[in-house]
Amino acid sequence: MFRCMLAVILVAFGAAARAEDSIRIGLTDPMSGAFAQTGQQNSQQAQYLLDSINSKGGALGRTFELVTYDNKLQPSEALIALQSMVDHNIPFVWSNAGSNVAAALIDGVEKHNARDPDHRVLYFTAGSTAPELTNEKCSFWFFRFVPTTEQFAEMLVRALPPEVKKVYLLNPDYLYGQAMQRDSTKFLAQYRPDVQAAGNELIPVGKVKDFSSYIAKIKAxxxxxxxxxxxxxxxxxxxxxxxxxxLDVSYYTVWAGTGGTPTAIGPAGNSRVFALQAFNDNMADEQGDAALKDLVTRFRATHDYDFDAGSWRAMFELLQAAIQKAGSTDPAKVAQVLEGMTSRDMLGHEWAMRAEDHQVLMPYYVSVFTKDVKYDSEHTGLGWKVIKTYEGKDLALPTTCKMKRPAT
Amino acid sequence: MELLLVSVLNGLLYGMLLFMLASGLTLIFSIMGVLNFAHASLYMLGAYFAYEISRRVGFWVALVIAPLLCGLLGALIETYGLRKAHRHGHVAELLFTFGLAFIVEKLVLMVWGPTAVPYRVPPELDFTLFSVYGTHVSAYRGFILLISAAMFAAIWLLLTRTRMGFVIQASLSHPDMVASLGHNVPRVFTTVFAGGAALAGLAGVIGGNYLVTEPAMAFSMGPIVFVVVVFGGLGSLAGCFIASLIMGFVQTFAVVLDISPADLLARLGVAVTPATPLAEVLRVPLPRIGPFLPFLLMVFMLLVRPRGLLGTRDT
Incomplete structure (x- = not known):
């Protein structure tokens, strides 16, 4: 009788303790509004990856728990989400979409951590790509697990085959597109002085319906x-x-692999359209081990969109290792350990968190949209096949970051 | 020369596509005085209906059925929604169609999801019709031109050569007189609204696979159609036609002509230096502001001739 009661108490206590003890990651992304799909797919894929990491033990014997907060892609909403996470003592803050959101959160986290040193938070992103975030705006509390737009421009330029001598640059007319234009021009001069820019154009975002006049111009x-x-x-x-x-050109794009674009392009894009990717189902199938293949197969069986966030697995593993090594979830300790930390992802490539600016050096891929693949994208019959692999260290660019580290 | 010819072709095509969308709106606008904000939503529904029908029974069935469905929807909207809102004046009507546009967008998001659907050009029309200096002109583009020209002719004949057209025209200018002559004006309104909705649906069937079928298509197409209607003038199909073509050409040539106001001034012997007032604005090349030119033209038109190009009345 006594034993039985003890067991009940222990079990009840244990369950309570486990729920209390999970390591919480607060994800804030657009969960409603025009960009809801991004946020929802982000959180579903993150949950899928965390489940897999939890099934192997999590960190410090505790499991990871994902808590999501809608920010409608608005910096002001993201700051409200941050406040809510702080109120609930969530130590790890994560956001992806929107560099403006990330900039606001960096400021918010800096202020909070200065104001309340006993409940500090660590903030990371896997989607905000403005170079400023790890340069002028760099922060000890902020880590970036995605390349910058400057690196994107470099990757596209270096992927141009040697026979290409004339390129056309076309970018959206705002801060991001102007940076892409500037950086592409810079890297063309650096890597491919033999290539001539036949045109250099900025277009109003989301306003052009009929692109045939641009096509005529590109052709001319x-x-x-x-x-x-x-x-x-x-x-x-x-x-x-x-x-x-x-039009007889190859399209070197940053984003052709993302939600809905493969569907819209369709079979006509066969072996003409190239995209930058951190992950795709086919690279996992060709280079991955059994565990990764299993991860991809199970994902495809249970989701009806592409597993484009597969590379986050390596990000979570770095966080997991940092917590393990720090022996605590204290953001200050974890941030200290994370600086300069390296690991290998499931494809065998190195990930390194650069200490001087907290910018990750991770592998990235150029893929072509082709019929010649095992796994297709968005049921189009065509999928993404890797044609060029960049190692993280190949993509290291200098930083202007002057990191202010906390005194303790 | 080569670029000029291709651009004329592109401008013509885009203009005709705009006309398909705008003709229905201008009919409704001119006869009922209602600026139907949900017009582009019917265009979107036309595209989605066509996608659903064409993947089951084929594109040619969709070409007929989808516009009819949109017309039916239009009749229902007019009879059970707009007519009730009409009693409370034009503002209520405006707000009603405005709200409807949001509801349609949400419904489309719920039913078809937030990304583009694979609505494609039918294989029968997916070939190159002819080439102009190496630029292919697909059969589908020829088909769009054909359909829109046929549509223009049909509406024109209907309005000017048939009894029904006379009644509609008369309801536009003298609704009270038409009613006292024994015609059922509300039914004329319903017919016109349904007809306009069907035209929007047809534009959706044709434009949905030529462009992209996605939930944002209504809101991205709405403003430019509005511009065409206002620019062309209320109640004028011909004005709407000319305005569509002008907008098509303006947008096409704005992209191709790589000049800025500063270049024009330079030709006139005025050099723009950083010290010149508004130098930043004057140096913006035309392609960067191309899509905004129609709005500029509309504002200009409203200032100098509020009734529009071929408009018949000022309200």
Whole structure:
């Protein structure tokens, strides 16, 4: 009788303690509004990866728990989400979409950590790519697990095959697109002085419906390749208009692999459209071990969109290792350990968290949209096949960050 | 020369696509005095209906059925919604269609999801019709031109050569007189609204696979159609037609002509230096502001000729 009661008490106590003890990560992304899909797919994929990490023991014998907060892609909403996370003592803050959101959160986290040193938080992103965040705005409390737009421009330029001598640059007309334009031009001069920019254009975001006039202009310029930072409908419509007019160029894009674009491009994009990717199902199948293959197969069986966030696995593993090594979830200790930490991802490539600016050096891939793959993208019959792999250290760019580390 | 010819073709095509969308709106606007904010939503529904029908029974069935469905929807909206709102004046009508546009967008998001659907050009029309200096012109683009030209002719004949057209025209200018002659004006309104909705649906069927079928398509197409209607003038199909073509050409040539106001001034012998007032604005090349030119033209038109290009009345 006594034993039985003891067991009940222990079990009840144990359960309570476990729930209390989970390591919470607060994810704030757009969960409603026009960009809800991004946020929802982000959180579903993160949950899927964390489940897999938890099944192998989590960190410090505790499991990871994902708590999501909607920010509607608004910096002000993200700050409210941050306050809510702080109120609930969540030590790890995570956001992806929107560099403006990230900039606001960096400021918010800096202020909070200075004001309340006993309940500090660590903030990381896997989606905000403005170079400023790890340069002028760099913070000890902020870590970035995605390349910058400057690195994107470099990757696209270096992926141009040697026979290409004329390129056309086309980018959205705001801060991001202007940076893409500036950096692409810079890297063309650095890596491919033999290549001439046949055209250099900025287009209003989301306003152009008929791209055929741009296509006529690109054709007249004699360009063999197009480098574009366009995304969403601006990218789909551009490629559609180009393939329809029989424009003979290769499309070097940053975002053609993301939600809905493969569907809109369709079979006409076969072996013409290139995209930058951190992960795709086919690379996992070709290079991955059994565990990774299993992860991908199970994902495809249970989700109806591409497993494009697969690389977050390595990010979570770095966090897991840092917590393990720090022996605590105290953000200050974890941040200290995370600085300069390295690990290998499931494809065998190195990830390193650069100490001087907290910018990750991670592998990245250039893929081509082709029929010649095992796993297709968005049921189009075509999928992404890696044609070029960059190691993290190949992509290291200098930083202007002057990191202020806490005194203790 | 080569670029010019291709651009004329592109401008013509885009203009005709705009006309397909705007003709229905201008009919409704001119006859009922209602600026139907949900018009582009019917265009979107036309595209989604066509996608659903064409993947089951084929594109050609969709070409007929989807506009009819939109027309039916339009009749229901007019009879059970707009007519009730009408009693409370134009503002109520405006707000009603405005709200409807949001509801349609949400419904589309719920049913078809937030990303583009694979609505494609039918294989029968997916070939190159001819080439102009190496730029392919697909059969589908020819088809769009054909359909929109046929549509223009049909509406024109209907309005000017048939009894029904006379009644509609008369309801536009003298609704009370038409009613006292024994015509059922509310039914004329319903017919016109349904007809306009069907035209929007047809534009959706044609434009949905030429462009991209996604939930944002209504809100991205809405403003430019509004511009065409206002620019062309209320109650004028011909004005709407000309305005559509002008907007098509303006947007196409704005992209191709890589000049800025500063370049034009330079030709006139005025050099723009950083010290010149508004130098930043004057140096912006035309392609960067191309999509905004129609709005600029509309504002200009409203200032100098509020009734629009071929408008018949000022309200």
């Amino acid at each position: 310029s004699g360009a063999q390749a197009l480098i574009t930072g366009n995304f969403g409908p601006d990218l789909s419509l551009l490629i559609k208009a180009g393939t329809e007019a029989g």
